[in-house]
Amino acid sequence: MKIAVLSDIHSNLEALTAVLEDIQKQDVQEIYCLGDVLGYGPNPNEVMDLAREFQLTLLGNHDGAVYDNEGIEHFNWIAAMAANWTRKEVEPHSGDGADEAKLENWNRLSQWEPMEIMGRVLFAHGSCEGNREYIFQPKDAPPTFQFMALKGISTCFIGHTHIPCIITEEDGYIPQKAGETYPKIGYGKRMIINVGSVGQPRDRDWRACYVIVDGPELTYRRVEYDVDTTIKKIYEIDSLNNFLGDRLRER
Numbered sequence: 001m002k003i004a005v006l007s008d009i010h011s012n013l014e015a016l017t018a019v020l021e022d023i024q025k026q027d028v029q030e031i032y033c034l035g036d037v038l039g040y041g042p043n044p045n046e047v048m049d050l051a052r053e054f055q056l057t058l059l060g061n062h063d064g065a066v067y068d069n070e071g072i073e074h075f076n077w078i079a080a081m082a083a084n085w086t087r088k089e090v091e092p093h094s095g096d097g098a099d100e101a102k103l104e105n106w107n108r109l110s111q112w113e114p115m116e117i118m119g120r121v122l123f124a125h126g127s128c129e130g131n132r133e134y135i136f137q138p139k140d141a142p143p144t145f146q147f148m149a150l151k152g153i154s155t156c157f158i159g160h161t162h163i164p165c166i167i168t169e170e171d172g173y174i175p176q177k178a179g180e181t182y183p184k185i186g187y188g189k190r191m192i193i194n195v196g197s198v199g200q201p202r203d204r205d206w207r208a209c210y211v212i213v214d215g216p217e218l219t220y221r222r223v224e225y226d227v228d229t230t231i232k233k234i235y236e237i238d239s240l241n242n243f244l245g246d247r248l249r250e251r
């Protein structure tokens with residue numbers, strides 16, 4: 001089965017739309033999202049609508065902060081302001097015309113979990129320790145590798161750092177290359193695969209990032225999108241700091 005794994009959309013509608021168009025061209029059967037659908041970006045409701053099509057959506061730390069302030073005390077002020085603005089946008093209020101779409105999206109959000117095990121695969125936002133824990137380097141990975149060994153899991157997909165990479169127990173850190181296919185996923189070696197970020201990449205490549213998994217083969221995809229439109233929308237919303245737009249151009 002061919003699946004797409006994506007993460008950290010961060011309310012970026014233009015990036016998600018471009019990624020979904022790219023996915024459509026590739027005969028993908030299922031889409032799994034590793035969380036942080038919300039936060040930072042200007043189109044939370046539209047992105048929540050599109051997320052209904054995903055077979056799995058995890059709870060990122062920004063989604064938790066939007067839903068019930070979970071962990072918001074750990075955010076910097078720019079992220080906290082964005083989360084508070086996002087909550088006002090997506091939270092349904094009784095008596096305001098009963099917005100069914102918002103209500104359904106809010107109910108879906110309430111059911112997301114920070115991680116999910118499917119067979120021999122672990123899907124997590126940050127790590128097996130929670131959606132705020134970061135795995136940047138091999139030195140951050142032992143708790144998750146130990147958890148995988150305990151549960152008989154060979155492959156773990158994560159997001160959260162917005163930096164795509166592969167970490168294996170034996171070979172350490174392997175940076176991703178766009179368009180490159182990595183074979184032998186799930187064959188013996190325990191592997192943590194960071195799928196990068198759709199809506200706010202932080203690896204000095206502005207293009208939206210996600211992965212396609214086709215049996216044992218993993219391919220990183222980078223997709224250009226209309227970044228100027230997203231930045232313009234961010235500039236027009238007072239509660240979203242201009243920095244959140246400017247950083248989308250980082251390269």
Ligand SMILES: [Fe+2]
Nearest residue numbers: 008036060160
């Ligand atoms: Fe994120």
